[in-house]
Amino acid sequence: MEEKRETLLALYRTMVRIRAFEDAAEAASQGGVSAYGKAADGSAKVRGPLHLSTGQEAVAAGVCAHLEPTDYLTSTHRGHGHTLAKGADLARMMAELFGKATGFNGGKGGSMHIADFSVGMLGANGVVAAGMPIAVGAAHAQKLQRRPGLTACFFGDGAINRGPFLESLNWAKVFQLPVLFVCEDNRWSATTASGPMTAGEGASARAAGFDIPSFTVDGNDVLAVHEAAGELVGRIRDGRGPHLLHAVTYRLKGHVSVDPAGYRDPAELAEALKDDPISRARAVCAAIGGEGADLSVLDAIAREATEEVRAAVAAADAAPWPQTSAAFTDVQTTGEGQWR
Amino acid sequence: MEEKRETLLALYRTMVRIRAFEDAAEAASQGGVSAYGKAADGSAKVRGPLHLSTGQEAVAAGVCAHLEPTDYLTSTHRGHGHTLAKGADLARMMAELFGKATGFNGGKGGSMHIADFSVGMLGANGVVAAGMPIAVGAAHAQKLQRRPGLTACFFGDGAINRGPFLESLNWAKVFQLPVLFVCEDNRWSATTASGPMTAGEGASARAAGFDIPSFTVDGNDVLAVHEAAGELVGRIRDGRGPHLLHAVTYRLKGHVSVDPAGYRDPAELAEALKDDPISRARAVCAAIGGEGADLSVLDAIAREATEEVRAAVAAADAAPWPQTSAAFTDVQTTGEGQWR
Amino acid sequence: MALMTYAQAAVLAVRKEMEADPRVVVLGEDVGRGGIFGQYLGLQGQFGAERVIDTPISEAAIMGAGVGMALAGLRPVVEMRVVDFALCGMDEIVNQAAKNRYMFGGQGRVPLVARMCNGIWDASAAQHSQSLEAWFAHLPGVVVVCPSTPQDNYSLLRASMACGDPVIYMEHKTLWGLSGEVDPEVKIPLVKAQTLRKGGDLTLVSWSRQVAICEQACRELAQVGIEVDLIDLRTIWPWDREAVLASCGRTGHLLVVHEAVQAAGFGAELAATAAEETGCRVRRLGAPRIPVGYAPMLEAQSRIDADAVVKAAKGLVENRNLEKVHA
Amino acid sequence: MALMTYAQAAVLAVRKEMEADPRVVVLGEDVGRGGIFGQYLGLQGQFGAERVIDTPISEAAIMGAGVGMALAGLRPVVEMRVVDFALCGMDEIVNQAAKNRYMFGGQGRVPLVARMCNGIWDASAAQHSQSLEAWFAHLPGVVVVCPSTPQDNYSLLRASMACGDPVIYMEHKTLWGLSGEVDPEVKIPLVKAQTLRKGGDLTLVSWSRQVAICEQACRELAQVGIEVDLIDLRTIWPWDREAVLASCGRTGHLLVVHEAVQAAGFGAELAATAAEETGCRVRRLGAPRIPVGYAPMLEAQSRIDADAVVKAAKGLVENRNLEKVHA
């Protein structure tokens, strides 16, 4: 019981840090992108498309709790949660969203390319499903080099309709690679519901065609995700090849932060809000009893997260912009300087 | 019994025409391509890579027997059999292989682009799996235009590892299109055995992940292919959406006509030669009894095919080359003449 | 005549073609909701989900199915969202759509418009900010169009849908909200460039979003007495040789300005051709060969502003580039 | 020194790098059997199937896995078979391999050599005969190499594998059997062009298979008194500006000849740059903008033979092209 409570508190902490990060990023992004009929008005601190993982925190938290720094992770356009959960520094992430020199990418990438290679987080990706072949390549290297570690490969429910999904699953199984595929099924693909665009039962069902064992889990139940991921990660570490976790969750926000998602049934959202993974974790914690039962511990954790994010925003805001000369570094070494 | 014999004779005729065509093309192609350590010596009448379907005739024959001219077909680099079985004129096909003006493509395409749009045969393809999305598009048009007909989409066992396989299966099912997917599983992908490169049980197993009903058949048993294809084609014509036929056969020749296939176990080939679909059809015919029992009917059919092919080769040889000016036609209409 | 945005002009063009020809269909991700830029707004409501087809996220299949539909008698408008994602359907564009008619000896045609908007998308970084018109200019079998105004977008989209060839139709990612007068009766043929200003000192050729920036530069140049023939190329391939080369012959100087990377950009083709055919002095201005960065001042390094155009124009007319080299 | 083929030279280069560096791996279809051109012959026997990896037919995954391997510390040689099939992994090349280092702010690097042979493959028609070096020259983040001899193939492949950047390594589809002396000790740096002939009348730049054809043309030109600076560019990007522009400055005439389609080909970049920087006269010779046909006389329309080079060279030196236009 005590152990479960400890686990839950740690997961809760990861979740509220993600939530606080997303909320702050969202606030800082208003007016920052022209789309959905609105023009960018230049007022935003976080510019460009910002894909929030609000509501999906349990998947990132539950899976990444089992990962070591020697493990790799590849992510999607909706990658903040995975990056934080993999152990990246929150302040440097926020700085990257602000486009500052102190960000992980020195302001070159922004939200869609959030990454912290030093903790094995090999990057978000602006192209749907594009992280998947990269993940299997990283896992292939881990295997060939007899290094410990596995690669966690996150992708959305829309991504399973792109070719690289198939090529990556096949590859991982053929070479018996240490890959954990994680389908973060939030039931939407941009402004289109994923269901009618998907033949069959989705990621898990497709994995079967590749003899890849899979498990479908309630992705808003952080303990369930944690347990399922633990089981699969254990098997992968035992050398039993790729596995797939199909986590069903929900995208509480629009596709990007400025998308009001007016195309979806308000009832669907209302239902989903009741299923908020953070609220559910609080309820479970209360049910377990013990020191966390009065929820003040959780409140303290949440306050701490909010405070950490507030400080990160302030630091990002105060941080220096990149030098314009930085636009010309890290392009390629051969012929550096031959820009025209 | 009489009906079965009639069916078998018709299928046999298709098979031996394909076999005779392939044999003649093979003979005409020696010295025509530089690969597998040999240089082109210019002596060949059929130049370039020539992918023979020798040994796979039963699949083309059995499936295409159920197709109408209003049905479409897309094929692979190994497309002669499908094209003949779909009803294309044999002589014009041979002329195309010879690169002559009288060929279906006026000498612009050759073997890898063999096609006869007038009978719904929308083309071989030099890119593995590339015919698949084209097939679903053609079927999509058939459905939208409320036209009768379906599209038969042939592909190899190696092709199921390319992304377009997934995207096409998903698409066909999502839109409930009249597509018959046919995996012609000859167990090789160029010089690599397909088995070790393929996770899971192959095409049929993968189709299940898309809720596409499938059927696996002995692809060297022409009556079995015919029966299975008939069942699936019937279901498709009834509006029950895409289906998949997984036909297991064997590539009796090398990957291309000049490939001695020295990389494969001679025992495997010897075994396969015993399983030749044409010999098997003869044996079945004999077993059925009746007029065909003494095999003289079959021999006559085979002789007729050989004779037809001989005439086609002579005609192709005698046919005029394309005008050099033909190199500049059918590029695009807008800006015709702006070649530099 | 009506005031409308670049996106609305496109919607109107597609609507008119769909009304006139039942063979026209639209397919792509999110087109049912109007497309992410509103470039299909209202069309699914009018024509139904069978003709305005929401598709899975399957660029290869979207493009490939477009080819199959075209071969089977439809006239698809294929939405690739941005040119950057069209890379996921590149075999289908290059080896299938562009070459089909030729390699099958004219048995079939692929009358298809593949929309893939081009250019820097503000603050969207390297994977959403490419301009690849030069690639398609290099690809036999396709037409390439880059409209710069609502009227052009309306008229050229209709012309593209009518031409019967596969067309790579490259709107600009940040022109969607641009307003302008559109006369639905105006036809603009493909291949015809538009001369926006007349002047004897310099021929300035540009297209897409860069045209407006060049117009600004021309006003500044006029103030220092440099008069410019400003040409909006509109169709990138086939391009309007007559208009461009005649102007180069008159002015003796050609400056090409584009948003794409300069190295091996389409400006090279224009400059090389002008130098070959007219012997005029040439100069190009395109982005440096770097990916587009996210932070505003990094992204700005990939943009060509009016100042840069003015400077290059002056340098060219005053022959500074040659001096520099010969010094 | 040893006589070996272009393919054998490549094998030797990969072998030496694999012997020297355990991080080097090879991946692609049929590489275990030596590759379809023999360009990996014997390597799987020596290094095992773990380092010389036969892969499924999955170009996107081959290329993408190469990126992942490179990020995780390997140095992959990624086999794409022919450039035409590389189109099936185009997002992985363009949006992932080329931009990774930049967009992640230098956190990682992608030291990877993507081999995709270029050019017309005899009698293989439109989908197997493309030359796309210009596309990659236009793509920030990659090096582009087109070797023309066994020695160059040996030395440049080693240099490419050592350089630490993603390299688009374009051998030629029909040079594999070409024999030549190879000295395994010879290092050839990337970016350095090779001047094969010296002459004051004309600068002739070419690469890959076209170089030998230009050499033949130069011999014919010498007989009519036209002396040519013949430059094999070898590395397409970054290209050897110094060598080319210095020669142009001396001869006053540049002719670029390549097998790729002329329109928006890399010749345009060279011609435009030379015209900008030196004011020399320029001319290009590339294939017409048509797909490559199958029948020999159709295919031949896409080839540039020595006669055509001679004619263009004479025309340029005698200034005929300008006369024509000004007439």
Ligand SMILES: Cc1ncc(C[n+]2csc(CCOP(=O)(O)OP(=O)(O)O)c2C)c(N)n1
């Ligand atoms: C290849 C490609 N096609 C289209 C897009 C545009 N796009 C960005 S996110 C998205 C929806 C992805 O859905 P899903 O995979 O379920 O991820 P989610 O956004 O739900 O997290 C789309 C279509 C893209 N980035 N890349």
Ligand SMILES: Cc1ncc(C[n+]2csc(CCOP(=O)(O)OP(=O)(O)O)c2C)c(N)n1
């Ligand atoms: C995208 C692509 N990759 C590689 C090739 C080269 N290639 C031609 S045929 C072939 C093997 C295909 O195997 P399969 O699909 O089983 O067809 P089969 O040759 O056995 O009929 C390969 C790898 C190609 N044509 N296209």
Ligand SMILES: [Mg+2]
């Ligand atoms: Mg989703």
Ligand SMILES: [Mg+2]
């Ligand atoms: Mg096969």
